[in-house]
Amino acid sequence: MKTVIQKPPFACRKSHSEPGPGDGGRTGSWRVKRPVIDLEKCIPAKRNKPACFTCWLFCPDAVISRTIPPTINYEYCKGCEICAEECPAGAITMVDETLFIIEETQEEK
Amino acid sequence: MHIIESGNVAAASGVKLAKVQVVAAYPITPQTPLTEKLSEFVDGGEMDAQYIPVESEHSAMAVCIAASSTGSRTFTATSANGLLYMNEQLHWAAGARLPIVMCVVNRGIGAPWTVWNDHQDAISQRDTGWIQIYCCDHQQIIDTVLHAFYLAETVNVPVMVCYDGYILSHTYMPFDIPEQKDVDRFLPPFTPAYALCPEKPANLNTVTLPDIRPDIRGDMAPGYMEIRHNLHMDMRAAIDVVADIDQKFKDIFGRGGHPFIEPYRCEDADFVAICLGSLSYHLRDVVDILREEGIPVGVMGLRLYRPFPNQAVRDALSGRKGVVVFEKALSYGNQGALYADIKSALYTADNRPTIHNYILGLGGREIKTHHLEKALRASCTKPDTIGDTPEWIGLKM
Amino acid sequence: MTTQSTAQTTILNLPEDELVHPGNRACSGCGLSIIYRIGLKALGRDTILVVPPSCLTVLQGLYPIAATQLPCLNVTFASTAAAATGVLGALRAQKNETTTVAAWAGDGGTSDIGLQALSGACERGENFIFICYDNEAYMNTGVQRSGTTPQGVITTTTPFSGKAQKKKDVPSIIAAHGIPYVATASASYPLDLFDKIVKAKTIQGPKYLHAHTPCPAGWGFDPRYSVKLGKLAVETGLFDLYEIENQTFRLTGASKKLIGKKRKPVREYFKTQSRFKALNDEQIESVQKEIDAKWEEYARMEQC
Numbered sequence: 001m002k003t004v005i006q007k008p009p010f011a012c013r014k015s016h017s018e019p020g021p022g023d024g025g026r027t028g029s030w031r032v033k034r035p036v037i038d039l040e041k042c043i044p045a046k047r048n049k050p051a052c053f054t055c056w057l058f059c060p061d062a063v064i065s066r067t068i069p070p071t072i073n074y075e076y077c078k079g080c081e082i083c084a085e086e087c088p089a090g091a092i093t094m095v096d097e098t099l100f101i102i103e104e105t106q107e108e109k
Numbered sequence: 110m111h112i113i114e115s116g117n118v119a120a121a122s123g124v125k126l127a128k129v130q131v132v133a134a135y136p137i138t139p140q141t142p143l144t145e146k147l148s149e150f151v152d153g154g155e156m157d158a159q160y161i162p163v164e165s166e167h168s169a170m171a172v173c174i175a176a177s178s179t180g181s182r183t184f185t186a187t188s189a190n191g192l193l194y195m196n197e198q199l200h201w202a203a204g205a206r207l208p209i210v211m212c213v214v215n216r217g218i219g220a221p222w223t224v225w226n227d228h229q230d231a232i233s234q235r236d237t238g239w240i241q242i243y244c245c246d247h248q249q250i251i252d253t254v255l256h257a258f259y260l261a262e263t264v265n266v267p268v269m270v271c272y273d274g275y276i277l278s279h280t281y282m283p284f285d286i287p288e289q290k291d292v293d294r295f296l297p298p299f300t301p302a303y304a305l306c307p308e309k310p311a312n313l314n315t316v317t318l319p320d321i322r323p324d325i326r327g328d329m330a331p332g333y334m335e336i337r338h339n340l341h342m343d344m345r346a347a348i349d350v351v352a353d354i355d356q357k358f359k360d361i362f363g364r365g366g367h368p369f370i371e372p373y374r375c376e377d378a379d380f381v382a383i384c385l386g387s388l389s390y391h392l393r394d395v396v397d398i399l400r401e402e403g404i405p406v407g408v409m410g411l412r413l414y415r416p417f418p419n420q421a422v423r424d425a426l427s428g429r430k431g432v433v434v435f436e437k438a439l440s441y442g443n444q445g446a447l448y449a450d451i452k453s454a455l456y457t458a459d460n461r462p463t464i465h466n467y468i469l470g471l472g473g474r475e476i477k478t479h480h481l482e483k484a485l486r487a488s489c490t491k492p493d494t495i496g497d498t499p500e501w502i503g504l505k506m
Numbered sequence: 507m508t509t510q511s512t513a514q515t516t517i518l519n520l521p522e523d524e525l526v527h528p529g530n531r532a533c534s535g536c537g538l539s540i541i542y543r544i545g546l547k548a549l550g551r552d553t554i555l556v557v558p559p560s561c562l563t564v565l566q567g568l569y570p571i572a573a574t575q576l577p578c579l580n581v582t583f584a585s586t587a588a589a590a591t592g593v594l595g596a597l598r599a600q601k602n603e604t605t606t607v608a609a610w611a612g613d614g615g616t617s618d619i620g621l622q623a624l625s626g627a628c629e630r631g632e633n634f635i636f637i638c639y640d641n642e643a644y645m646n647t648g649v650q651r652s653g654t655t656p657q658g659v660i661t662t663t664t665p666f667s668g669k670a671q672k673k674k675d676v677p678s679i680i681a682a683h684g685i686p687y688v689a690t691a692s693a694s695y696p697l698d699l700f701d702k703i704v705k706a707k708t709i710q711g712p713k714y715l716h717a718h719t720p721c722p723a724g725w726g727f728d729p730r731y732s733v734k735l736g737k738l739a740v741e742t743g744l745f746d747l748y749e750i751e752n753q754t755f756r757l758t759g760a761s762k763k764l765i766g767k768k769r770k771p772v773r774e775y776f777k778t779q780s781r782f783k784a785l786n787d788e789q790i791e792s793v794q795k796e797i798d799a800k801w802e803e804y805a806r807m808e809q810c
Contacts, residue, residue, distance in 0.1 A: 018312075023572070024530050080730060082729070085733065159598050171623065306554075312578040316569060330569070
């Protein structure tokens with residue numbers, strides 16, 4: 001006689017997470033000030049070749065691209081200002097987020 | 110192959126036959142000869158496993174949790190305070206649904222220190238989400254270790270194989286060591302549903318929120334409560350699997366047939382003594398004595414303690430005149446844990462027997478046959494004189 | 507370059523591949539976020555992570571979404587190094603000799619509750635990289651003192667007069683196990699950290715990395731200064747970048763350059779963070795003396 005072991009549908013549920021962006025939501029909404037890059041001052045933009053990228057190196061949230069010129073993902077940028085503080089060319093300024101909200105509202109109108 | 114060896118060697122032989130890949134252990138009496146034997150198997154090349162001599166029981170279970178999460182068959186063993194030191198890890202292993210097998214060589218817990226046998230260690234861990242199976246002799250130890258891997262890996266719940274310190278762990282008895290080829294027929298290799306690997310990255314045991322939440326595809330994933338509910342449901346479903354595995358084992362090895370309760374002279378018994386572990390074999394002698402006196406009594410050894418086989422217990426006990434629960438552990442300030450479980454199982458029975466609770470053998474206090482005899486005789490002949498409070502056997506002061 | 511170990515990597519050849527997703531739950535300006543992002547670049551994709559409860563548990567995401575693109579096992583607080591041992595055991599059993607196993611724990615998970623397991627694993631010679639990110643208190647639970655909180659620091663469990671005891675020297679404790687590689691790093695010198703992890707990957711046996719990670723919320727400073735303050739800790743000689751390779755100590759990178767140079771006064775560092783506001787002049791002077799003595803010893807070692 002051969003016994004077949006029943007395998008009921010054991011769901012075996014457990015906390016199994018898969019990688020994806022935005023676990024914390026659109027963290028850009030945390031921002032009070034927005035970093036804006038002045039391309040006249042930004043070293044790789046000015047030289048038009050790979051250089052500096054200090055903002056990319058220190059960004060805690062990987063929201064600055066290592067491109068010419070570097071771009072900032074405002075959907076997720078938390079506005080910590082480290083990039084503005086560390087930019088050796090002083091090319092990044094922090095602009096009050098309310099100004100953009102006013103601008104966006106006017107555009108919508 | 111029949112040999113005469115200790116219970117600890119029986120356990121180690123089962124672990125070797127199960128082709129365990131990672132063993133982690135920390136020495137504690139009376140578990141030590143088991144882990145010594147395993148290190149001997151590994152160091153001597155008889156067993157192809159990683160033997161990790163950790164610095165604590167907490168770490169022993171950490172190694173098992175991590176190795177099992179990485180897809181290897183794992184084993185550890187402990188006793189008493191070692192088991193208690195693992196406590197948070199036991200909950201973790203069950204919640205993470207890891208099929209770890211652990212031998213618990215039952216010993217009383219401090220303070221005050223005792224190295225001798227009782228069941229307070231394993232009983233105190235009954236709500237960790239582990240399956241608990243108790244063994245009555247050496248053959249059951251080696252066989253149950255093999256069952257345990259099959260069971261754990263089928264239902265994804267860790268399993269404790271419990272056996273009495275010294276009484277089984279250090280005594281020598283004859284038992285059969287199955288052939289490897291037969292074990293291989295019985296126990297398939299471990300194939301986890303998911304193992305940590307760089308090719309398929311996942312983050313395991315991450316923080317959950319009180320509510321459910323969509324995953325990266327937008328599908329709702331079960332939350333903490335669903336995960337815990339599922340552990341409970343899978344453990345309840347495991348009861349049927351225990352019976353199936355017992356049958357499959359019997360088909361190959363010819364042993365088994367009593368996956369939940371092992372009865373002795375119970376067919377016509379009006380009264381039934383019930384307990385966990387080797388004590389049930391001791392009680393067989395007592396039953397024989399009382400039968401000589403014409404008392405219709407039998408004894409049952411409960412094998413599966415968690416998940417609790419309510420139906421099997423009800424079927425076995427309802428309609429009897431009396432049930433007598435002998436326990437080497439208790440829930441302080443209340444009663445024996447097994448007593449409470451059996452009463453609870455019998456609540457919905459049509460014919461509820463009287464039920465008594467005896468606490469005995471704590472910290473290795475010698476269990477005298479005449480003490481058992483006296484208690485069981487009283488429960489069978491003057492059941493109304495004994496109340497719902499546990500009676501202590503063997504107290505000397 | 508003068509150092510033997512660092513600066514092979516520059517911003518221009520640092521791998522672009524990002525292994526941490528944006529939009530995670532780490533605080534704005536988190537020092538851990540910097541070293542985690544750069545550290546994972548150094549570890550690469552053939553890595554399994556082991557993480558106990560800490561700020562990193564939060565950064566890594568709440569079920570069922572993970573902010574990290576590497577496989578990771580979350581484990582109980584005290585068991586990190588033992589769990590890393592278990593992953594390694596399983597990999598060995600499966601004949602996998604290539605995957606890197608890296609544990610990331612906070613200072614509490616390393617120097618306090620996790621020390622026994624870490625010590626055991628170091629003694630056994632487990633082949634892992636253990637990275638302690640030291641933000642100098644239990645930040646995830648709301649800034650309680652830890653073994654590595656410096657003397658005088660105000661935390662929620664040392665609320666008025668500051669911590670009475672000194673910072674536990676965890677790298678020295680781990681180095682005393684005689685493991686092949688111990689190093690320190692800082693969130694403000696990510697390339698130094700990158701090179702140290704890359705080097706650690708080539709060494710067999712336990713590797714321990716202790717990284718200083720400024721914490722704006724816990725230390726009481728504006729997030730924009732995270733990198734500045736980490737640098738200041740090194741420039742004042744309070745936190746030193748070094749390696750202990752096969753029992754040989756050497757300063758690296760920015761710390762090595764400080765030998766024989768005038769360091770910034772420690773007072774400059776203390777005045778930037780509200781956690782130091784209980785320090786009086788006498789205590790600051792006393793710390794300055796200790797730091798001066800330490801650096802005299804470094805200078806003497808350098809001459810030997």
